[in-house]
Amino acid sequence: MGIFTLMVVLENYRPKRKHTQKRLKHWTINIGLGLFNNLLLKVTLGGLAIQSALIAQENHWGLINNFFSTEHWATLLLGYFLLDFAIYLQHIASHKWRWLWRFHCVHHSDLEIDASTAVRFHPGEIIISMIYKSLCIFLIGPSALTVFIFEIILNGCALFNHSNIAIPTGIESRLRHVMITPDLHRIHHSMKRVETDSNYGFSICWWDKLCRTYTAKVAQPLAHLPLGLPQLRAVEKLGWLYLLALPFRRQQPRD
Ligand SMILES: [Zn+2]
Structure with a gap:
């Protein structure tokens, strides 16, 4: 909530793009989904990640629990990077595997x-x-503390790289050596599939560079790059009920 509030303040202070939708409606849909998901996790699998780390540690499951000391700071870093890579791979699968895309396209329909x-x-x-x-936690075996830190950084970075903030070029060009900046992630939300299927990272950008899924620049200025999905352009249709039913509807194949 703290990071979200900070991002909203910065978005108002230095917006990158002009709003084309009514902010209240946009937020009602997005934050409404977010609150619903939060509630759903609270009553179902909310503590599963941390719980899995504790179970893995107790039973000596996973790479780290078998071969490294779970107390060492270097092990924490190793666990963090392996988890981040696993989430990067999941993001690629969400774009390439059509059953996962059916769910992930709700996020991209904004x-x-x-x-x-x-x-x-x-x-x-x-x-x-x-x-x-x-x-993944069962396979990697990170400590519960590593998972806790990972979740905070992942969520914080997701709020940052989706934000509509115009970061001064000098700072942005340095930041993008290390992390996925809002400009890089905006390319991931482009309407063109070749651009959407790139920049899959959520926090660091090294996996994209290493696996050649990195797109640094696109032809159009980012302030005017069309975002969303070509087959879902009618904003009035994109309400809660439509979005919740979207994975189960007949969908046009991606171009
Ligand atoms: Zn995506």
């Missing part, structure tokens, strides 16, 4: 992105992500 887009996910994707993350 026609303009700001900090509220960071919580715009279909509940199905949230549950799938939690189960996947838990399985």
